[in-house]
Amino acid sequence: MSYKQSTNPKICTRCILPETFPGISFNDEGICNHCRRYRGQQATEEQKKKYEQKFLDLIHESTNQRISQSYDVLMAYSGGKDSTYTLDVFVNRYNLRVLALTFDNTFVSKQSFINMQKVCENLGVDHLIIRPDPKMLRNIFRTAAKEELYSLKTLERASTICTSCIGLVKSLILRTAIEKEIPFVGFGWSPGQAPVQSSVMKTNAALMKTTQKAIYEPLHAIAADAINPCFVTDEQFDNPEKFPWNIHPLAFLDYNEEKIVERNNEIGWIKPDDTDPNSTNCLLNAYANQVHRIKYGFHPYVWEIANMVRAGILDRQEGIEKIYPPENEEMVDYAKQELGN
């Protein structure tokens, strides 16, 4: 059963949210409640400047205090378009010493690994790859494809498989930054994924502890103590002053997909052709999306893409093409076979 045949949902005439999205309603012109409530929340030039300045001040402070730290930034490096561009920004716009950390979820495409190697080499960046036991990870993903592990609110923003994977990555990154005493953690989130207000923010230990628990408990029920090395320890949570600042600079810089790809090409990145159009690096993505669409009737990225359409970062047609492309059955079958589902 493919999504296109099973449903042909009415979508908002302004953004792209479908009638199947939880809690949505439309007015007579077919405009959704989110669009009607929207008051131009995209970052103003003034806000962007303010947050970049905040980051520059922190860099200045941390460089003054620096004694024996080995790196300035720990970059969450997926090898995708946005994280590659962000890595370049940290190195060449802000002249920082970056350690790129890649979580190999065992579904990273070959092209993506080639890209990451080339980019790190061209930028002169050290690259740390962590690849947990594939049997353990696949057990988690297999279960996540079949069971509900998280709240419905979480599932409005991402699939159960992606939420599991991202949860592991976020905790692992945080733990690594604390252990290595790296003051900044970098993310390549697009303006639709995270607002400028959170672009330069000290990690809140208490909040992170709650967030981690919501991921840790269901994953621990599946994989037991084997997942522990990916998570922040209680002892670390007791020392919030050692927590890093989170920085996602794409929120305060100009975001233009064409320019990003153009710059990435200059530093050795080639757009992978073997993956889902929404994710330029993960071979599990198409399956994760299909499972979510069949179960909930909407695409797990539709919220994020609708935000970008509303903010004028993407036009509506581009958004539709990202969210309602033909099914990539080959990719779906590959992931299913790998997981034994």
Ligand SMILES: [Zn+2]
């Ligand atoms: Zn709308």
